Amino acid sequence: MSLSSGTPTCPVVHHSSSSFILYSAAQHKQTHPAALPRNTHINGTHCFLASHTLEIVDGNLKMTLGMIWTIILRFAIQDISVEETSAKEGLLLWCQRKTAPYRNVNVQNFHISWKDGLALCALIHRHRPDLIDYSKLRKDDPIGNLNTAFEVAEKYLDIPKMLDAEDIVNTPKPDEKAIMTYVSCFYHAFAGAEQMCKLGSLLEWIRRTIPWLENRVAEQTMRAMQQKLEDFRDYRRIHKPPRVQEKCQLEINFNTLQTKLRLSNRPAFMPSEGKMVSDIANAWKGLEQVEKGYEEWLLTEIRRLERLDHLAEKFKQKCSLHESWTTGKEHLLSQKDYETASLMEIRALMRKHEAFESDLAAHQDRVEQIAAIAQELNELDYHDAASVNTRCQGICDQWDNLGTLTQKRRDALERVEKLWETIDQLYLEFAKRAAPFNNWMDGAMEDLQDMFIVHSIEEIQSLITAHDQYKATLPEADKERIAIMGIQNEITKIAQTYGIKLVGVNPYTVLSPQDITNKWEAVKQLVPHRDQMLQEEVARQQANERLRRSFAAQANIIGPWIQTKMEEIGHVSVDITGSLEEQMNNLKQYEQNIINYKSNIDKLEGDHQLIQEALVFDNKHTNYTMEHVRVGWEQLLTTIARTINEVENQILTRDAKGISQEQLNEFRASFNHFDRKRNGMMDPDDFRACLISMGYDLGEVEFARIMTLVDPNNTGVVTFQAFIDFMTRETAETDTAEQVMASFKILASDKSYITVEELRRELPPEQAEYCICRMTKYAGPDASPGALDYISFSSALYGESDL
DSSP, X not given: OOGGGSSOOOOOOSSOGGGHHHHHHHHHHXXXXXXXXXXXXXXXXXXXXXXXXXXXXXXXXXXXXHHHHHHHIIIIITTXXXXXXXXXXXXXXXXXXXXXXXXXXXXXXXXXXXXXXXXXXXXXXXXXXXXXXGGGOOTTOHHHHHHHHHHHHHHHSOOOOXXXXXXXXXXXXXXXXXXXXXXXXHHHHHHHHHHHHHHHHHHHHHHXXXXXXXXXXXXXXXXXXXXXXXXXXXXXIIIHHHHHHHXXXXXXXXXXXXXXXXXXXXXXXXXXXXXXXXXXXXXXXXXXXXXXXXXXXHHHHHHHHHHHHHHHHHHHHHHHHHHHHHTTHHHXXXXXXXXXXXXXXXXXXHHHHHHXXXXXXXXXHHHHHHHHHHHHHHHTTOTTXXXXXXXXXXXXXXXXXXXXXXXXXXXXXXXXXOOOTTSOHHHHHHHHHHHHHHHHHHHHHHHHTOOOOOSSHHHHHHHHHHHHHHHHTHHHHHHHHHHHHHHHHHHHHHHHHHTOOOOXXXXXXXXXXXXXXXXXXXXXXXXXXXXXXXXXXXXXXXXXXXXXHHHHHHHHHHHHHHHHHHHHHHHHHHOOSSOHHHHHHHHHHHHHHHHHTHHHHHHHHHHHHHHHHTTOOOOTTOSOOHHHHHHHHHHHHHHHHHHHHHHHHHHHHHHHHTOOHHHHHHHHHHHHHHOTTOSSEEOHHHHHHHHHHTTOOOOHHHHHHHHHHHOTTOOSOEEHHHHHHHHHHHHOOSOOHHHHHHHXXXXXXXXXXXXXXXXXXXXXXXXXXXXXXXXXXXOSTTOXXXXXXXXHHHHHHTTTSOO
């Protein structure tokens, strides 16, 4: 309620924990109207500190106002942070970002930039465009704009009307603190809304993605299913990772917001129903469950399609064979030739029919196989099951019809009163034995021409064993062929003996002796061809095995060699015996040996190329792959180069800092002692222990300072080079007289004196003139005109001379 309406009430306002001071300010303004800025009108909020504030008001006006502003700044403004800026600057940057797209709005401060009311309306419209029609606002109606913003904020955003529109417009420069206090309420009101928007976006993505993953409509082809799998892998690699990061950031932001609200004694932020962090977690859990099920379904479908393709091809082959065999059979069975036949011809027809029945029974198994394959195709949901069922049904119907026709013909022949004895039983015997033998030869030819794919010598040996077993059955088969041909010879002999005129072919079978002979010859020709194919495959597998062994023999040498060199380099890098130059020479020798070893890597690469070209995918003779060797080789090259660089840096440090070899060895010994993992680095705890062992009295602050020196990038480890740099800084505070003498000796080209010309040539002008003025003349036996004594100068410089 407004100040003029009597005793203020205390509604709960969820935006700002500092709003308890507003009631006190309002009461104070009733008593002291000049105490607050002229354009500040405040509604009552939290009342629990009102009485304490009034006691202070009665005591000291200036102190009261200062305390009120401090509380506002502490609880409403100070915790605002936008892109590494905070408090007032952060709030101003937030306002500028939010109002940037709006016409006639240019927020540069917290006073005159808000006089026309458009900035406040823009803030509301940016977050709640449903509350204000910004296009209808006019810059020349500041009071209307301000009142619109105040009323909408109070009614819909729960932000009390703290300011007066006429005061703001009529004041040349509105009070900055009052405006800032009011605007901070908008910041806190909309802080959760932005997170809700991001949360809603993530939930919407999850809701869109889950139906896609729940879609279990299988494709009809392997290519289409593999594309689905590739799409799923793209989802895993490309689309999901940014959402994982987004989910993590949302949880972090939500926890940070709740912490800030709790620390500021504000009510916890409660997202709307269905947009809580737990909703995200539940939705994400559901997404991952569906995702797992989708992947399993994809793999199952691909295996199913592989099985279906194999079964479909097998179904077509068997159907083609069966349909080829049944061609014309219904027509033959439907003939009524027995009606006009002689008695002998009728008996012949009867025998022929019996032979056909034998043949029919022999094909029963194939029909059953066709039906079984069709049933399995249906059970596996084959995409072209309709055509398979149609074809299978046609074959089954035809088979039933063949059985019916066969039975009808037999019944008709049996009804013939007399059977004539003109057809010799040998014809029947020939047909009965020739038909299964012919079927056996068909199967043998099918097996001999069957394609095979093997990946090892064991697999091809298994095929060779099966082929040898088949060849072992050929003598028995040849005996059967001779027996069958003997029947035909007996028929010919009887005919010749008794003068029987053989007209046409054997009435019991379409197979002739010549058919059996031709097919047998074909079988015999296929046997050596099969032998050749198997032997060629044996040779190929043996060649592959040689490639495997060759690669393994080299890899089993190269792999350990690389590991040994890595260990040797590690030992050299931590060795404290000998000088750094000796370590450098040893490392250079290692480096040359490694370079010389490159030819072995190249040869192994060549063998690996041959293995790949031969499509060899496994090698049981070694655990090393080419990728392992490549990675090890690259690590070896990197390690030797890094180690050489470390020693070079140690030499440079030693020479530049004047550190002796003994000191370096002591440093190395200390470092190695505390390098527990033996990886050339110390953890912070090991480094602390090392410093303590060397006499350092370390507090937390001092150790933290030292860590910033030795680990500026915050990697969590201290390298030997960083340790050396730190120790040299600690042990070499200033140059010694001997170091200065050594420097002058270098400038003087190893002479015992130095000339004016050399000083002016080698040193900056001011330093050169300083030395010339203070150096005495050199009086040694090797003196030359103008020689100066740099030895006495250096001694005096570090002694008690006036120099």
